[in-house]
Amino acid sequence: MSREIPPTGKRSGPGSSPELRASHADRDRVVDVLRVAAGDGRLTAAELDERLEAALSARTVGELVALTTDLPPVSASGVATVAEVKDVLRIDQRFSPVTRVGRWVVPRRLELAVEWCEVTLDFTQAVITQDTLRIDMDMQGETLTLVTKPGVVVDTDGLRLEHSKIKIRQDPDPGAPTTLRVELVGRKIHGRVVVRPPRRTFGQWLLRKPLSLPAGD
Structure with a gap:
């Protein structure tokens, strides 16, 4: 039977004493776990900041485990998911739609070079492991749509528009702590940039209920 891996990535056993000195890799793994938990809505921004500070200053494995x-315990597959985070993801495409939905892993920086896509x-369900995503844009034609959730904010101050428009709709909970800041920089020629929350279901529209996200997102 496989055993779960503690957040530090070490297996439980005689060689994993809580008084064992923590390494830089141990601290980095716990930082990733905390950021994923915040992206899932399990930690507030204040809790995340407090635990990150404690993780970075931790001296022993026991101090890290307590955070x-x-x-939820981190399985081997969970560790692999964190490892898939890319520093830079480049999308270079023409005439075909580009879509990232579900539990896709948000890179640290995205280069978007597309024409008429x-x-x-x-x-809303993305795996977020850092607090900032920079999107370097060179986009011509069509629409860029960013579907956000409470805690995800979009900054368009660095974006140059040429024959384009921006439409931004506030999330249902504008007072939520920020878990991800998306910075749009570069240029958008022709078309639109739309920032919006998830669409209401037909039942939510009929009942006029506030839009809620699935548990853990």
Whole structure:
């Protein structure tokens, strides 16, 4: 039977004493776990900041384990998911739609070089492991759509528009702590940039209920 891996990535056993000195890799793994938990809505921004500070200053494995005892255990597959985070993801495409939905892993930086492509980036269930995503844009034609959730904010101050428009709709909970800041820089020629929350279901529209996300997102 396979055993779960503690957030530090070490297996339980005689060689994993809580008093064992923590390495830089141990701290980095716990930082990734905490950021994923915040992206899933399990930690507030204040809790994340407090635990990150404690993780970076931790001296022993026991101190690190204490920071994640109330979070789901990290399995080997969970560690692999964190490892898939890319520093830079480049999308270079023409005439075909680009879509990122579901539990896609948000890179640290995205280079978007597309012509006449509809582009949709849906952050509602995305795996977020850092607090900032920079999108370097060179986009001509069609619409860039960013689907956000409470805690995801979009900054368009660095974006140059040429014959284009921006439409931004606030999330249902504008007071939520920021978990991801998306910075759009570069240029958009022709077309639109749309920032919006998830669409209501037909039942939510009929009942006029506030839009809620699935548990853990």
